Amino acid sequence: MALSSVEDALEAALRGMTPLGVERVPVAQGAGRVLAEDLSATLTQPPFDSSAMDGYAVRAADVRALPATLALVGTSAAGARFDGILEPGQAVRIFTGAPVPDGADTVVIQEDTETLGNSVLIKEAEAGRHIRPRGQDFMDGDVLLTEGTRLGARAIMLAASMNHAELPVRKKPRVAILSTGDEIVPPGSTPGPDEIVASVSYGIAALVDALGGEPVDLGIAPDEAQALADAIARGADADVLVTIGGASVGDRDLVSGALADAGLELDFAKVAMRPGKPVFAGRLGSARVLGLPGNPVSALVCGLVFLRPMLRALLGESRKDLLQEAVLAAPLAKGGPRQAYHRAVSAFTGDGTRTVRPLPSQDSSLMGALVRADCLIVQPPSSPPVPEGGKVSVLPFPD
Numbered sequence: 310m311a312l313s314s315v316e317d318a319l320e321a322a323l324r325g326m327t328p329l330g331v332e333r334v335p336v337a338q339g340a341g342r343v344l345a346e347d348l349s350a351t352l353t354q355p356p357f358d359s360s361a362m363d364g365y366a367v368r369a370a371d372v373r374a375l376p377a378t379l380a381l382v383g384t385s386a387a388g389a390r391f392d393g394i395l396e397p398g399q400a401v402r403i404f405t406g407a408p409v410p411d412g413a414d415t416v417v418i419q420e421d422t423e424t425l426g427n428s429v430l431i432k433e434a435e436a437g438r439h440i441r442p443r444g445q446d447f448m449d450g451d452v453l454l455t456e457g458t459r460l461g462a463r464a465i466m467l468a469a470s471m472n473h474a475e476l477p478v479r480k481k482p483r484v485a486i487l488s489t490g491d492e493i494v495p496p497g498s499t500p501g502p503d504e505i506v507a508s509v510s511y512g513i514a515a516l517v518d519a520l521g522g523e524p525v526d527l528g529i530a531p532d533e534a535q536a537l538a539d540a541i542a543r544g545a546d547a548d549v550l551v552t553i554g555g556a557s558v559g560d561r562d563l564v565s566g567a568l569a570d571a572g573l574e575l576d577f578a579k580v581a582m583r584p585g586k587p588v589f590a591g592r593l594g595s596a597r598v599l600g601l602p603g604n605p606v607s608a609l610v611c612g613l614v615f616l617r618p619m620l621r622a623l624l625g626e627s628r629k630d631l632l633q634e635a636v637l638a639a640p641l642a643k644g645g646p647r648q649a650y651h652r653a654v655s656a657f658t659g660d661g662t663r664t665v666r667p668l669p670s671q672d673s674s675l676m677g678a679l680v681r682a683d684c685l686i687v688q689p690p691s692s693p694p695v696p697e698g699g700k701v702s703v704l705p706f707p708d
């Protein structure tokens with residue numbers, strides 16, 4: 310079977326995918342979730358003209374000639390405003406965040422004043438300063454956060470200030486993760502001489518979690534048809550079923566066969582990418598299936614290239630991955646027939662330019678090198694060699 314291009318494979322995997330349903334969560338639990346509706350302010354912020362400093366509220370006309378002595382007629386504190394109207398020749402003691410009294414149009418910081426019993430001496434002042442006008446941040450009804458926004462610290466803070474106790478967010482995509490292989494044992498075991506400790510499922514679960522999904526661990530299935538069929542059946546109610554290993558052409562690579570027996574409709578199988586060639590995807594009932602190669606680097610690269618956009622589609626997330634431009638710190642040989650994802654280390658020059666150096670070993674089993682890298686150089690198929698100083702595209706790792 311001819312290899313699909315990464316672009317075609319991704320398009321096939323995403324075809325027909327629509328965002329999951331909406332649920333409401335307390336704003337305190339909204340971090341990392343994706344907004345499912347536009348969010349508008351339910352109040353105006355600040356709700357009144359407020360003081361930006363501790364000092365005295367005055368009329369600009371009274372402090373045109375300095376020094377000036379004004380009569381102290383009251384206090385405006387945050388949460389307890391001065392109710393009267395400031396008359397000419399008067400000042401009100403005011404604190405940061407407190408409402409500016411009617412009649413006042415300037416706040417003088419206390420460092421520029423001296424109190425003299427029931428009056429205050431204004432030594433320096435600037436007309437109109439230190440007042441935050443009502444609605445300077447936002448007005449009631451303003452749409453400030455849009456559907457598809459992933460909620461981080463800044464957006465959560467804004468949503469709370471807009472007086473939303475609950476937020477409409479997309480349901481978390483449930484991603485069932487199945488490790489396969491007779492040789493795979495859980496971390497913490499004492500591996501036999503031919504056994505390998507499971508690592509990929511943990512990396513993929515961490516990726517799913519970071520992307521806003523909910524990983525569900527289906528454990529490890531041996532290379533045996535019935536065990537695989539049982540495990541696949543347990544994952545069929547997930548939004549995405551990810552299988553790990555058994556994707557290649559060996560006699561014991563039974564995963565795609567077991568999925569086919571379960572009724573998998575393939576979207577693509579084998580992609581012109583390196584690493585990750587054996588990756589496949591399809592549909593099993595209502596679940597999407599992503600078959601990852603067993604080699605850890607291949608699996609994680611395929612996770613970034615395919616699983617990340619799939620989860621973003623299920624979350625209705627508006628942010629897309631943008632490849633970034635970088636300058637090579639070492640030459641890159643001409644590209645092969647598959648799109649390459651070279652593990653690379655970045656450095657930044659004084660003007661902010663990213664320079665990248667591919668790691669010397671690109672073997673798809675090397676997890677140590679994967680952690681030393683901070684990005685992938687994306688090299689299109691059959692591209693010409695790029696000399697040191699030439700430009701390339703990079704995909705930074707999300708963590």
Ligand SMILES: Nc1nc2c(c(=O)[nH]1)N[C@H]1C(S)=C(S)[C@@H](COP(=O)(O)OP(=O)(O)OC[C@H]3O[C@@H](n4cnc5c(N)ncnc54)[C@H](O)[C@@H]3O)O[C@H]1N2
Pocket residue numbers: 488489490492493505506507508509510553554555556557558559562584585586587601602603604605607673
């Ligand atoms: N004749 C060919 N052989 C291979 C081809 C090919 O085209 N023709 N493709 C190679 C490529 S590329 C890859 S990638 C691997 C992928 O093979 P599988 O998906 O079948 O993976 P396995 O054989 O099951 O495992 C490969 C490797 O990864 C280890 N592994 C598997 N699962 C886990 C796990 N959950 N945690 C940690 N490590 C895992 C496994 O022990 C193997 O060492 O095939 C090439 N072969």
Ligand code: MOO
Pocket residue numbers: 582583584585586587602604607608673674
């Ligand atoms: O593509 Mo495999 O994923 O090269 O090791």
